[in-house]
Amino acid sequence: MAYSNAAAAAVFDEIADLLEVQGGNAFRVRAYRNAARTLAGLGRSAKEMIAAGEDLDDLPGIGKDLAGKIAEIVATGSCVQLDALRKELPEGITELLRLPGIGPRRVQALRGALGVQCLADLQAAAEQGRIRGVRGFSRDAERRILDAIIALLKTQRRVPLATAAPMAAALLAELQTVAGVQQAAVAGSLRRRRDTVGDIDLLVSAGRGSPVMERFAGGNGVQRVLAKGSTRASIVLQGGVQVDLRVVPQASFGAALLYFTGSKPHNIALRRLAQEAGLKLNEYGLFQGAHRVAGDTEESVYRALGLPWIDPELREDSGELDAARADRLPHLVRLQELRGDLHVHTSDSDGRDSLRVMAEAAAARGLSYIAVTDHSRRLAIAHGLDAGRLARQIDLIDAMNEQLSGITLLKGVEVDILKDGKLDLPGAILQRLDLVVGAVHERFDLPADQQTARLLRAMDHPYFSILAHPAARLLGEREPCAFDLERVLRHARERGCFMELNGQPTRLDLDDHACRMARDIGVLVSIASDAHGLLEFGHLDWGVGQARRGWLEARHVLNTRPLEEVRRLLDATMGRSEAAVTS
DNA sequence: GCCGTTTTCGGCCCGACTGTTTTCAGTCG
Numbered sequence: 166m167a168y169s170n171a172a173a174a175a176v177f178d179e180i181a182d183l184l185e186v187q188g189g190n191a192f193r194v195r196a197y198r199n200a201a202r203t204l205a206g207l208g209r210s211a212k213e214m215i216a217a218g219e220d221l222d223d224l225p226g227i228g229k230d231l232a233g234k235i236a237e238i239v240a241t242g243s244c245v246q247l248d249a250l251r252k253e254l255p256e257g258i259t260e261l262l263r264l265p266g267i268g269p270r271r272v273q274a275l276r277g278a279l280g281v282q283c284l285a286d287l288q289a290a291a292e293q294g295r296i297r298g299v300r301g302f303s304r305d306a307e308r309r310i311l312d313a314i315i316a317l318l319k320t321q322r323r324v325p326l327a328t329a330a331p332m333a334a335a336l337l338a339e340l341q342t343v344a345g346v347q348q349a350a351v352a353g354s355l356r357r358r359r360d361t362v363g364d365i366d367l368l369v370s371a372g373r374g375s376p377v378m379e380r381f382a383g384g385n386g387v388q389r390v391l392a393k394g395s396t397r398a399s400i401v402l403q404g405g406v407q408v409d410l411r412v413v414p415q416a417s418f419g420a421a422l423l424y425f426t427g428s429k430p431h432n433i434a435l436r437r438l439a440q441e442a443g444l445k446l447n448e449y450g451l452f453q454g455a456h457r458v459a460g461d462t463e464e465s466v467y468r469a470l471g472l473p474w475i476d477p478e479l480r481e482d483s484g485e486l487d488a489a490r491a492d493r494l495p496h497l498v499r500l501q502e503l504r505g506d507l508h509v510h511t512s513d514s515d516g517r518d519s520l521r522v523m524a525e526a527a528a529a530r531g532l533s534y535i536a537v538t539d540h541s542r543r544l545a546i547a548h549g550l551d552a553g554r555l556a557r558q559i560d561l562i563d564a565m566n567e568q569l570s571g572i573t574l575l576k577g578v579e580v581d582i583l584k585d586g587k588l589d590l591p592g593a594i595l596q597r598l599d600l601v602v603g604a605v606h607e608r609f610d611l612p613a614d615q616q617t618a619r620l621l622r623a624m625d626h627p628y629f630s631i632l633a634h635p636a637a638r639l640l641g642e643r644e645p646c647a648f649d650l651e652r653v654l655r656h657a658r659e660r661g662c663f664m665e666l667n668g669q670p671t672r673l674d675l676d677d678h679a680c681r682m683a684r685d686i687g688v689l690v691s692i693a694s695d696a697h698g699l700l701e702f703g704h705l706d707w708g709v710g711q712a713r714r715g716w717l718e719a720r721h722v723l724n725t726r727p728l729e730e731v732r733r734l735l736d737a738t739m740g741r742s743e744a745a746v747t748s
Numbered sequence: 749g750c751c752g753t754t755t756t757c758g759g760c761c762c763g764a765c766t767g768t769t770t771t772c773a774g775t776c777g
Contacts, residue, residue: 193758196749228750266766268775301769366777392776394765409777411764424762429777436761447762465757519753 169613169647170204173238176247177201177231180360182259183250185269199226202430204235206483206678208685210651212239242243257283264313265391266306274299288314316405323361324406325640327670327707330355332406333365336542339384340367340410345375347415352425356477358710360673361640364399364407368425370415370518373464381410417449419462424448430482438470438486475625478713497713498692498722500706505534505724508602508633508665509691513558514539515547516699520558520565520574526699528572534728536575537562537604541589543581549577552594559597573728575599575735579633584608586622586628600735602665604633605646613647620653624660630738631691631723632657634667634674641671650679654686663723665691666715668708669701680715689723689734 181197184190202212203226211221221232238244261272261284275281278299279290287310290296296307333351340349346369350356353366371377378398382390389409391399395659399409415420425448426430441510450460451469459465464474472489476497488494510516511523518526520537527535539558540549550558555578562574577600580591585730588595588603595601603623611619623629635653636645657664664683666675675683675690683690692712694704712722719725723734736742 190749193749195760222750226750230749266775269752270774301767301774306767364777392765397764397777399765409776425777429761432777433761440761445762449763698774704776 168210168242169210169649170207173211173235174201174204174243176238177204178493179232179259180244180247180250183247183254186254186258186262186272187250188269188273196231199430200231202482203227206481206681208682210649211235211503213651215239238551240565249568254406255282255578256715260284261287263317264310266309266313274301278550284314284317293359299595301355309467318400323363323641325361325670326355326358326673326710327704328405329362329365332402332408333367336365336367336381336384336408340369340377340381343371343375343377343380345372346377347371348418350422352411352422353409353427356426357428357480358478358714360676360711364409366425367408367410368418368422369410369412370418370421371412372414375412377412378410380574402535411448413448415461417460420446420450420466421448423463423466426477427479428481431480431485434482434486435466435470442470444469476713479716483713495716495718498709498717498719498725499647500709501531501708502719502725503532503705503722505532505575506534506694506696506702506705507536507575507577507600507631507691507724507731508538508667508695509535510539510579510695510697511537513554514544514549520561522699523696524565524569524572524574527567527702530702532572532702534573534575536577536600536602537602538577538579541578541580543589544606545584549581549589551681552590555590555594556597562646574734577602578670579604581606582599582619582623584611586625588623592626592628595626596739598628598739599732600630600739601626601628602631602633603629605637609637609643609646611646616646616648617652620648621656624653624662625655627740628738629662630735631663631665633665633693634669634672634695635664635679636674636676638674638676639671640673645674645676650682651686654683654688657688658686660738663689663691665693666708666712667693667695668704668706668711669695670704670707675711675715677711677714680712680717684715684717684721690717690721691723693724 177197178201181194185194203224215236221235222228234244261267272697279295281287281290291307291311296302297304333355333433337349340346349369352368355365369377380398382393382398386403387400388403389401396412401407411425436446445452450457451466459469467474474491475485509523512518540547542549542551562576566574576598579596579602582603582605583589602668638645664675680690692708694702696702
């Protein structure tokens, strides 16, 4: 198994889980989790850093010990400490932590008293009425555990951002109509635009006596109320998505929004900053003693800490505080800066709408160009185009460009990258296109070195412009392919081709970390809708969210450029230099 | 396990909610 930062991060996360169940020092557990986060968000491969003689213990949260463990993982692919922990603890014990209300202490209690080793053991113990006999567990607790196990087994865990966002918007609109509610906002990972969200976090400010909690917990579509106090409540919606609501006074709204937006590591880092300045930050404000010095808006809190306001997408404690202090925060790309979309399907392959309908829908959204990129012949299930059908589509597009105004259609294809890295259509037809978008649609399971070689070879084809959805992941369905992203990005830069950030809600691929690596290495990213119907140009917005999480500015994005410039850049990938085009 | 314009030891963010161990520990975000 080839080394990846993600694999090393997974090792540290598992060690943290196991130490936690074992009742280990909570700060030691956190140290492993921090290191996992550092690795996952690292712009470069730790393996290459070691090879270059760099000290890993210069990285935040990584000291001598963990640097040594990373070196061990790089060298051997495993970690002695993890192997030892796995031997000491039963496989499956950490899944008990996924049950609400069950933490490390209760897992230990259940294991000690009943010998529970996994979810199935616990379920059996609950069904047999043995849990109520354990100290600290009542008959009610036993029933709750059983309910939680059943709920866990049938609900999906995280939902795509695009699924949660409209649910949150609907709830927010309802809360805004409740008497006494002054301000309401979405917070949490949804506001930070993570690709998936575990629950929906909502915040409102309201005067005393507002019935907002009652309305929230008693609303339509509420399946279960998990908790309900005067300032905080949690419900589960029909369909299994959890929603948390927090109510604060108006004067605390900004501090609460900051706190409730997270991420947790960002909050911890901010609170530490406050501490160092002799202040205390909590969800009610920034305090000097009992005096509130800031808190009505997020800006006021950041400003009082000597910082500019930070975009929510950046709040992951991955360098944004340093950047803010140095006044070097990125000017993140915005949806309205996209001028075109370089991955669009029509009913010629598996799209639902015709060429003309797609063109008009794109124009109506304010785009000035789109690339028509239907599938190639290999993808028979998508009615992929062979050379003959593609040639006819090319002629059709030429003719249609004569008629259209305000939008230009670029001639492209989403060509399959075959197992050996060859492309699924002959060069003679690819040569006639404005751009070639290559994608993997099969054999996702190749070993990392073969998958990497496959992608590199595809990019070396004389006509290759953009690598589409490079990891080929499907959120909740298919893990990303194993390949050496850094090598692929470096090759793309040398070859002069581009990487796609696919905006389909279950793809979002490149992911945020990969975007940041592309930015660092200097490869332009094409944010694409991969629209298969006229309504799907909206997917561009999900792509923009991930791009922003990846610190991308307009200058890092291919399709923020005007048509003439994009043409020049694409021509170069197709072996047509500027001189050749004009001659 | 990490970290350090007080430091190589002794800290490590802070508060709400729940259940139950009737004064607080465990869990969560």
